[in-house]
Amino acid sequence: MSPQQATGSATWGPLQWVGAVLAWLWVGVPFAYGLYELVLKIPALFG
Amino acid sequence: MAGFLTRERIVAPPGWSRWLVPPAALSIHLAIGQAYAWSAFKSPLADGLGLSGVATALPFTLAIIMLGLSSALFGTKVDTNGPRWAMVVATSCFVSGFLISAVGLYLGWYWLVVFGYGFVGGIGLGVGYISPVSTLIKWFPDRPGLSTGLAIMGFGGGALIASPLTASLLSTFGASGDDPSVVGIGNTFLAMGLIYLVFMSVGWLLIRVPAEGWTPPGWDPATASRAGTLPAGQVSANTALRTPQFWLLWVVLTFNVTAGIGILERANPIFQDFFRDSTPAEMLAGAAVGFVSILSLANSAGRLAWSSLSDVLGRKNMYRIYLGVGALLYLLLTLVPNQSRALFLVASILILSFYGAGFATVPAYLRDLFGTYQVGAIHGRLLTAWSTAGVLGPLIVNAIADARIQAGVEGPARYTTAFSIMIVLLVIAFVCNELIRPVHPRFHQPADREPDGAAADRSTTDAKGTQS
Incomplete structure (x- = not known):
């Protein structure tokens, strides 16, 4: 792809936005689950 | 199929956001970070197969050695063939490691677990670890620390996900407690292999490399x-x-x-x-x-x-x-x-x-x-x-x-x-x-x-x- 081709429109349609949100949820939700499970164990440290 | 893996096939089209690249990288790193949660398997393997602590650590030790060796040996190939190729290889090896281990447990052959998870899976760790790095650096020349930090945080985060997931699957398949079922441990490996196959696939489907000559808007390389x-x-x-x-x-x-x-x-x-x-x-x-x-x-x-x-x-x-x-x-x-x-x-x-x-x-x-x-x-x-x-x-x-x-x-x-x-x-x-x-x-x-x-x-x- 030439440099000229790289300078297309920057406007995102609804499809791109949905795709981006889904992509971040795909990795964010499992990470949040792991984080939640971890945080549950921390209070024991402070008795 | 070979064309599908080439670098040319994944050049980003106009309008592609670079912020879609970190989720692709995280799909790989959050999966392979499972290695840090290997300890969840140690007690069931020790109790189920009557193994020593050293023996149950073998698959993990071999996997970490293979991580270093494979990333050193295949690094140039990863750069040449591009991130999609590397992510597909990483997915194949990492998932195969779980599946081979499952077969090993069904047959009662522990050496197959060491070979599968440690050797084959370890190659997946090494190739997967470096697969998104150069791509991220090219997409984020203005913030290379942030972009690689995100991906490599994923490797640390992978254990956070895998620990409770492994414990839950082991319990579901009757492979926890004092008398764990060896078939149940095998089922856990099988289930995790399939889960990671789906999860990692998003990485190689989503990954893109920047078009030739692309730089972030507002960023001046000369400055x-x-x-x-x-x-x-x-x-x-x-x-x-x-x-x-x-x-x-x-x-x-x-x-x-x-x-x-x-x-x-x-x-x-x-x-x-x-x-x-x-x-x-x-x-x-x-x-x-x-x-x-x-x-x-x-x-x-x-x-x-x-x-x-x-x-x-x-x-x-x-x-x-x-x-x-x-x-x-x-x-x-x-x-x-x-x-x-x-x-x-x-x-x-x-x-x-x-x-x-x-x-x-x-x-x-x-x-x-x-x-x-x-x-x-x-x-x-x-x-x-x-x-x-x-x-x-x-x-x-x-x-x-x-x-x-x-x-x-x-x-x-x-x-x-x-x-x-x-x-x-x-x-x-x-x-x-x-x-x-x-x-x-x-x-x-x-x-x-x-x-x-x-x-x-x-x-x-x-x-x-x-x-x-």
Whole structure:
């Protein structure tokens, strides 16, 4: 792809936005689950 | 199919956002980070197959060795063939490792688990670990620390997901408790292999490389070059091995990781030895589990936070902090061991955050020194430092602590010698970091052999893409 081709429109349609949100949820939700499970164990440290 | 894997097929179309690249990288790193949660399998394997502690650690040990070897051996191929190829190879190997292990458990052949998870899966770890690095650096020339920090935080985060997932699956398949079902452990491996197959697929479907000549909107390579935040030239992977900078950085990474593992490896018993006298016995075990958890969190968070800060303060300065402050914190733990739990916690959390940050910041440091040309391959070769530290760190702490315990030493004094060695290692690493200078131009690639992405880094006339 030439440099000229790289300078297309920057406007995102609804499809791109949905795709981006889904992509971040795909990795964010499992990470949040792991984080939640971890945080549950921390209070024991402070008795 | 071969065409599907080529670099040409994944050049980003106009309007593609670079913020879609980190989720692709995280799909791989969050999966392969499962390796850090191997310990969840140790008790079921020991009880189910009657194995020793050393035997149950074998698959993990082999996997970490293969991580270092495969990232060093296949790094150049990863750079040549592109990230989709690398992610597909990583997915295939990592998932195959689980499936082979499942078959091994169904047949009662433990050696197949060692071969599957350790050897085949370990290749997946190495290729997967470096697969998104150079792509991220090319998409984020303005924020390489943030982008690689995000991905490498994923590797730390992978264990956070895998630990409860493994425990839940083992329980579902009747493979937990005192008499675990070996078939149940096999089913857990099978289920995890299939889960990771689906999860990682998004990575290689989503990954894109920037179009030739693309730079982030509003980012001026000429200004960045004058500010000294761009490499002066591009260095090949083979040439990098001949530079003192590579080996100085190798020592820096080895000793920084060794120092972190010093605490991480024995976090639970260290906490119990430090606070046995001041904590009620019935609360001590739970508090120690909480301590291990908070260290895992620090390890993950440090990867993103400190690595992102390196985009502002510079890589050399960040390693000054990791190594210099790290040495002072170890000194603090040695001199004021258990007078204050808050002080102990803060020091430990910072040490572990520096440990994670050392991993996360090093790809950007490599880019600063050697450029984007073959930075993935150079990173792969540098990861042999990880394998070395993986042996060195536990060896130092365990050998010394065990000897002190046998000598009848009680409390924090069990770790004084080990922590003192960590201080010395960190000071040596600090000196090595101070000795790192820009790479001499005689090591640079001739201009006509520079790759497109590298040339784009410094070109002032390149198109300012609207991909953001």
